[in-house]
Amino acid sequence: MSNPTRITHLIAGSPWEGTAERTSEVFNPATGEVTGVLDLASADLVDEVVTGAKQAWQDSWGSLSLAKRTQVLFKFRELLHRDRERIAALITAEHGKVLSDALGEVMRGLEVAEFACGIPQLIKGGYTENASTNVDVYSMRQSLGVVAVISPFNFPAMVPLWFVPVAIACGNAVVIKPSEKDPSATIAVAELWTEAGLPDGVMNVVNGDKEAVDALLGHPDIKAVSFVGSTPIAKYVYETATANGKRVQALGGAKNHMLVLPDADLDLAADAAINAGFGSAGERCMAISALVAVDSIADELVEKIKDRMGKLRTGDGTRGSDMGPLVTGAHRDKVTSYLDSGVADGASLVVDGREGTYDADGDGFFLAPTLFDQVRPGMSVYDDEIFGPVLSVVRVRTYDEGLELINANPYGNGTAIFTNDGGAARRFQDEVEVGMVGINVPIPVPVSYYSFGGWKNSLFGDTHAHGTEGVHFYTRGKVVTSRWLDPSHGGLNLGFPQND
Known part of the structure; x- marks a missing residue:
């Protein structure tokens, strides 16, 4: 194996030239080999980067015209499209996710960049002439300053692209801290902003761990924080950042249910359960991890899913496999531990992923797709967000029982219903207490001009990602009441002003 590559920060458009006091290892999950050594930022370096970003915002980007901002955004969009396959390979x-899945991630992020290209329309205010006699009222939206993005390992390109293009389009400077597990795709995307003509200092990448995160959450010049990750950390980010006076959108974990009614097309439902349960090795916040089946069709549906699982290939994502490895050995071992606990709790282990074979060289972090049946609330495989290729079948007697089960869950990120009954689907979309709903669609991730986000313990803060809510998050409103007096006007009046 060749020597691991040094991976460092991207500050003001250039790689950092300093020497890191602390580093961490980056792995190839398919082989288990160390491929990179990542520089970890100190609190002092974070302060230096934020200070530079604030200066760049004040000197250039924050006051730049919408027309010139839009030119940069269109150029960035073209460069991202050009480099989509290179970034997918990173x-x-x-x-570890397979190349087709990685490319899909980049393309969904590209959609947000395209949405942000319409910023002149998205950010325009309103105007009312003669609201009162000779008084005009108008509104505007202005940038915040420097904003922070803290992104997770499972979507190293798409999640940053949910936030960064919108934040930059709105006139802000950005400091992003990618996951230390897979930072290279985030850095590669950030480099394209410089090539697109973004002024130095407006887009910065600092790699790090909790020290860097805490430095961002507490820095007085960071005005807003966007975060995606597990619920305990999302709650910590929200509480810490808001205590420091920042606006926050912190997207947390999930336990997504797919309710299958007796009238559903079971072949379609089985395909959907496979695709949504095992894509990206289950390391998706929108993965289906709990399939809720009405008893009359549960046996047949389980058999259809089991049959399809036997046809899946698990292995190196560059070899045409259907599913790749998990991101680290420690995470693989944590996910594997749920197989023993599920059996101990009384669930039926229909397909044991530990018995799978893998198409890869070396000792990668693999676990093949796993299927449990007869799962109930109270079992750890149901209660916990496993974040791996483990699908649990929960049996219910009726639609109402299934709805009650979903609504009782502390998470409310995504859900789906499979049915051919329009009335049942319409009732479900109204009654379910979840932020994103699919009807015969297993992964209901909204398109870029709608906003992404869940309810309950899946979201801390009031604002969702991208779409109109994203634009509002990265700007603040101002309303101006204006009267231009003619030369004949004058006199004193100490009364409270009234509309007339």
Whole structure:
């Protein structure tokens, strides 16, 4: 194996030239080899980067015209499209997901960049002439300053692209801290901003761990924080950042349910359960991890899913496999531990992923797709967000029982219903207490001009990602009341002003 590559920060458009006091290892999950050594930022370096970003915002980007901002955004969009396959390969090399899935991630992020290209329309205010006699009222939206993005390992390109293009389009400077497990795709995307003509200092990448995160959350010049990750950390980010006076959108974990009614097309439902349960090795916040089946069709549905699982290939994401490895050995071992606990709790282990074979060289972090049946609330495989290729079948007697089960869950990120009954689907979309709903669609990730986000313990803060809510998050409103007096006007009046 060749020597691991040094991976460092991207500050003001250039790689950092300093020497890190602390580093961490980056792995190829398909082989288990160390491929990179990552520089970890100190609190002092974070302060230096934020200070530079604030200066760049004040000197250039924050006051730049919308027309010139839009030119940069269109150029960035073209460059991202040009480099989509290179960035997908970086994702596969450090995260492990198969190349087709990695490319899909980049393309969904590209959609947000395209949405942000319409910023002149998205950010325009309103105007009311003669609201009162000779008084005009108008509104505007202005940038915040420097904003922070803290992104997770499971989507090293798409999640940053949910936030950064919108934040930059709105006139802000950005400091992003990618996951230390797979930072290279984030850095590669950030480099494209410089090539697109973004002024130095407006887009910065600092790699790090909790020290860097805490430095961002507490820095007085960071005005807003966007975060995606597990619920305990999302709650910590929200509480810490808001205590320091920042606005926050912190997207947390999930336990997504797919309710299958007796009238559903079971072949379609089985395909959907496979695709949504095992894509990206289950390391998706929108993965289906709990399939809720009405008893009359549960046996047949389980058999259809089991049959399809036997046809899946698990292995190196560059070899045409259906599913790749998990991101690290420690995470693989944690996910594997749920198989023993599920059996101990009384669930039926229909397909044991530990018995799978893998198409890969070396000792990668693999676990093949796993299927449990007869799962109930109270079992750890149901209660916990496993974040791996483990699908649990929960049996219910009726639609109402299934709905009650979903609504009782502390998470409310995504859900789906499979049915051919329009009335049942319409009732479900109204009654379910979840932020994103699919009807015969297993992964209901909204398109870029709608906003992404869940309810309950899946979201801390009031604002979702991208779409109109994203634009509002990265700007603040101002309303101006204006009267231009003619030369004849004058006189004193101490009364409270009234509309007339």
